[in-house]
Amino acid sequence: MNTDFSLFGSGVPGRKRVFWQELWRHELEELVRQDPVVIVTTGSVEQHGPHLPLDVDIVDAHAIAAAAAMAIDDFPVIVSPPIWTGLSHYKQGHPGTITLRMETYVEVVCDVCRSIHRNGFERIVLLNGHGGNRSINQAIAIKLAEEDIFILPITYWDMVSDLLVEQSQRDAGSIGHAGEWETAFQLYLRPDLVAHDRIAGDDDRPDLPPDMRRYTAFAERLRERAGGVHGDPSTATPEQGKILFDASRDELVRLIHAYRALPVRHYAEFMDGQ
Amino acid sequence: MNTDFSLFGSGVPGRKRVFWQELWRHELEELVRQDPVVIVTTGSVEQHGPHLPLDVDIVDAHAIAAAAAMAIDDFPVIVSPPIWTGLSHYKQGHPGTITLRMETYVEVVCDVCRSIHRNGFERIVLLNGHGGNRSINQAIAIKLAEEDIFILPITYWDMVSDLLVEQSQRDAGSIGHAGEWETAFQLYLRPDLVAHDRIAGDDDRPDLPPDMRRYTAFAERLRERAGGVHGDPSTATPEQGKILFDASRDELVRLIHAYRALPVRHYAEFMDGQ
Amino acid sequence: MNTDFSLFGSGVPGRKRVFWQELWRHELEELVRQDPVVIVTTGSVEQHGPHLPLDVDIVDAHAIAAAAAMAIDDFPVIVSPPIWTGLSHYKQGHPGTITLRMETYVEVVCDVCRSIHRNGFERIVLLNGHGGNRSINQAIAIKLAEEDIFILPITYWDMVSDLLVEQSQRDAGSIGHAGEWETAFQLYLRPDLVAHDRIAGDDDRPDLPPDMRRYTAFAERLRERAGGVHGDPSTATPEQGKILFDASRDELVRLIHAYRALPVRHYAEFMDGQ
Amino acid sequence: MNTDFSLFGSGVPGRKRVFWQELWRHELEELVRQDPVVIVTTGSVEQHGPHLPLDVDIVDAHAIAAAAAMAIDDFPVIVSPPIWTGLSHYKQGHPGTITLRMETYVEVVCDVCRSIHRNGFERIVLLNGHGGNRSINQAIAIKLAEEDIFILPITYWDMVSDLLVEQSQRDAGSIGHAGEWETAFQLYLRPDLVAHDRIAGDDDRPDLPPDMRRYTAFAERLRERAGGVHGDPSTATPEQGKILFDASRDELVRLIHAYRALPVRHYAEFMDGQ
Amino acid sequence: MNTDFSLFGSGVPGRKRVFWQELWRHELEELVRQDPVVIVTTGSVEQHGPHLPLDVDIVDAHAIAAAAAMAIDDFPVIVSPPIWTGLSHYKQGHPGTITLRMETYVEVVCDVCRSIHRNGFERIVLLNGHGGNRSINQAIAIKLAEEDIFILPITYWDMVSDLLVEQSQRDAGSIGHAGEWETAFQLYLRPDLVAHDRIAGDDDRPDLPPDMRRYTAFAERLRERAGGVHGDPSTATPEQGKILFDASRDELVRLIHAYRALPVRHYAEFMDGQ
């Protein structure tokens, strides 16, 4: 796997230029005229069990975003710098977590989207890779709509929920935390950053029945186990990681095309036309 | 249908006392010792098309909450006064909407839950009846967990999503807005408040494909149509309303029992014990 | 006493429609053209001694508002849903209190008034029934004036201060807390919700001389006594409650007429015309 | 009249040291042990008609505070630096007004009181000279009580309301704005800062009846007239100013003695002892 | 030294009128047409060792501002009332400190500057006398620029940094806290408020090397010593105070002239013209 989805890429010769921060002024001025789509990624830097690095959630989202942007050639897709400061629970009991308070998180994501919109970019996809950001990102989309900024909030594994069920050996369709799927993703993307000899499962504990967990759940703290893992990473393979990565990228590509086929800001204009 | 789910009930003789605001001090002091569950309801007062009153979303949630509380006898279930001030979009183009800004909404719900928790009640269900509150309620649950207040956020129609598909004539499993299901609910609960002769459908407009709308959506403003309706209320019946009401109440009763069977605050204790 | 001042009224046949939340869109569109007055009520849900329910303060204000609205026929008067979340002290030592922090309270009342104003309703009366909200409601009126929203803040007992002196047996003109007057009010409005056998007085304690208490007072916490009562409810009668209720309603009717006789927004226009 | 109530006094030889900011460390350390009272003054710097300087409201309060502090010898009374940044309306149409937003004002007053309390001073009188601060100061007292900081909020003319009626030639007991009383006060305190030849009355305009204005009023903006004056300053005399000043000082002295006679923090302790 | 730089000056006959709060309306209306400069002063009221009063920082800045304003005759220079509420550390261990939290401080300074700007005054100098306000004042200038309010933030000793080195006996160019320079300043301005017999040095403690302290420093708390002094006041003289005062005033006069020679709001206009 090519791992050059860096924040501060080195301008790899021949690589398609998709990162906002690496673009020159004249490029941006040209791109904004072509009805482009900007992907803003959100994630977290937080404890990820004994075997994974701390930036799993933002790396996963950012890698999918970059791959989708590179795969689309009929119109410009730009990837903003990653928002790695997520909404994680700060008393998680294991070292490594950097978290924002919810109010701070809302303002950071809003200010970034406002800035992009102010630059003239009207199509913004907010691609998320961290469970704690999932619902607040949806709420942020509602909040920003009051300012006539319409963003499309997506958490990547929701795009491939059927695949998570079909291809799972252990975690029964759940993305978990440092479990089967996140481990597989890292084994595929960055095997050197997986501490293979430390992979271990986690204890079980009482919870609501699975059919209820489809529509409700206790907050983040619930998911913390003695080992800091939610799910069972023991059977994860790089092949599973590739399946998840490819499917997520492909669905994102499909979604961005569907989004781009809609008139710009038609939702707002609909109202204005009344 | 008995419609005495009032905020300011008249102490109907013989009616089971489930409303927080009607209880006396000695009753509360006794209830808090029995590991009770408190249901806080959230909704909205907002335009609801040409045929429905403005308080549909909070009335629906509050009626379900009260019915569930009355149906459970093995432990106390109390219903707090309804939080009718929701997160609605304020430029909806039709009169009637009262909305909070997102920041205000978060603080109101948090302060209410904090107060209840401070009174010694540790089990709180946050039952929602308004689409605009759905994701922010989930985010609030994450936020409050940082203060060791664990609430269970539920939007009532998520509990009965299969039923919405099976029993729908028009809206294909979507709760909509003043569409088939909300109209049916009011025809059952409060037929006198439905303007029967004004029921009308709404224009269609471009949107993402349905399979994508399962995992993402544009913000609230999307749902505003020329008629202020999302969905088709023309075939709604009180019988559908009763089916939705009964199923929601029954599932809530089942959930509350499952919740109560878990140890109190086991999620937090789990961490503390590490 | 007829007690149908419910939040979620059942559309009692023949009853005059005065509640915002029960109105249909076409009704609101018609009313807004008639220079209407909207009454927003504020109160609290908090401990009210051993003998009263928790929602006394909001019920009192809301009942007066509804009665005044029903009594005025020459122009429309609408009553918004009640703001039951007040500014109470949260360490009151007795169970039942749900309180907002001051900042949250300010934003809720402002957002509700802003929404009503945005709907085109320019005359708003803020009728209060809870001591802790009294001064902050006045401050909110100043704050909202900066946004060209002019509201008239009133605490109901201030309208009838002479009556409180003349008709009191025990509390010497003070509304108190669960004392003579609030108990009388409930005995009249909702006798079934008064725990008659638990009515008791309260201990005395050092305070400023009465003539100084006319112009200053210590904050809420001062009024909390061992029994959670401020005043002496032992002699309260339903007849006193009716006197207070009728006088409050009548004075509110008179005030609303005086308010309506003034030009709309003359205060702001005065400035703009300079 | 001696006008040395300066913020930055020059240490007039022989003058009693009452200003917080001029005290030395060893003096404060000694005073705090003697159960002292601290007076914090609030006012405004804002347009004051064609004939008065802009700092009338804070100077009036601060002068009364300093005079009372100097008049009390049996225990220490200290006057903090004046909070001259008030809650005034910023679109007043005449130059000179410096205003805080309400949120800022609340935090400034709270932070000042918190600091004083943190220094060990538990008795704080908040003496106000500006109408726009009156209700919010009362609300601040409620807010601070949640932090176990108990302050006594007073607006100086409320202490002498009978006198305002008895001694008024024109303004019928109202303090007004740059009217009879405020002009008299300045004629007494600082005659050089009164533009005698510019004193003029103001136009009248529609308002609520006087008996209603006892219990409600429109917000600040109401009081702005074409001339920036509320009331009639044309007959004001320095003698009236002296009467108002002396009476205010004397009542404040009486109040501080009554306050000091109460046990320290008895209100809070009362609760804690339950 | 003439010490009449009072907040509430007595209108000393013949003294040039430079204080915002003492001006009459017609004066302000005339001044605003002459492209005036307004100086807003910031400082602190906080513990200042055993020998100085608490208001040193605001008095120093305010005295320099007033002297500069009086020295400039070719265009109007006005001094606003002093913002004495600074950003000091509240756990300083010695009595006397009144501090704002940073958020409160920012809003107070911004609201004051916004008010002045709204009155039509476009040139604002923010002259600071307290170390804790130094960097935040610079940040405030950036913040206000977003509102098209351009202020010039200055801390007085930065204007005369060479002089602090040349003329210092002990403190090697550092302004310190109640050290050589601040003591000298007070000995010159207000000798009666210096407790001469309590002047004492302070203990030393580990710190970064001096060459590093030119570009970084630990926060305020660093400067707190056992004696509450940073620096050595033992050799301070009134003559040093006069040198510092005169040099600061002269440089401020020079700066204001340079500022006034630039086109009004040229920085913003430059952008708008693109």
Added chain:
Amino acid sequence: MNTDFSLFGSGVPGRKRVFWQELWRHELEELVRQDPVVIVTTGSVEQHGPHLPLDVDIVDAHAIAAAAAMAIDDFPVIVSPPIWTGLSHYKQGHPGTITLRMETYVEVVCDVCRSIHRNGFERIVLLNGHGGNRSINQAIAIKLAEEDIFILPITYWDMVSDLLVEQSQRDAGSIGHAGEWETAFQLYLRPDLVAHDRIAGDDDRPDLPPDMRRYTAFAERLRERAGGVHGDPSTATPEQGKILFDASRDELVRLIHAYRALPVRHYAEFMDGQ
């Protein structure tokens, strides 16, 4: 130049592990016991003239931080993920700028530092590469000290101010914006991301004299020129970039050693010991 200072490094074999986000749990648990230093970098993503990419400010700081961390072997130095969201002016007139409001920026930096501190890391260096963040970072250090979190705020070019004067061909010691020095830095670090053929100077415009600009400046907006450049990049060379980079890294290494030689939290302990 090796440019692997990526956010999402690929675990280059043999490379020293210094990035927080790439560490495993057991590594962090071991490092925290060795009295480590954490460097948090702040910068901006904003327009950088016609020839530079947008992330210059954060890349510069982050590269220096990483190089210093790799150069220190006697104790652990860890580099947190970069805070690329800075305080830039959002109306800059050229595309590319993503900015936070000041309040948001403060909270992000504080929350990140609080999280790191909560993980047990007590030595935090805040290394900045963006002019707009310079003063607010210093203010944040003061704010965090109130929470007993002591950070050392540094802007990299302040460490090498003499070098900027000595080695400059054009910009006379000023770091500028996309001028000589920032261009040189990029020519050294990432030559592929410099649009060599677009390098151009900028127009001049009126400003304060240079000797005054040493102690004051107008806010950010000042620096915006027609070309979006402040300074003259035409003669910049990669050799200059290397000089600046090496000197900054070396001085940071020297500073971190000096910092580490001080007792942990000695500033706070000093106070507590009094």
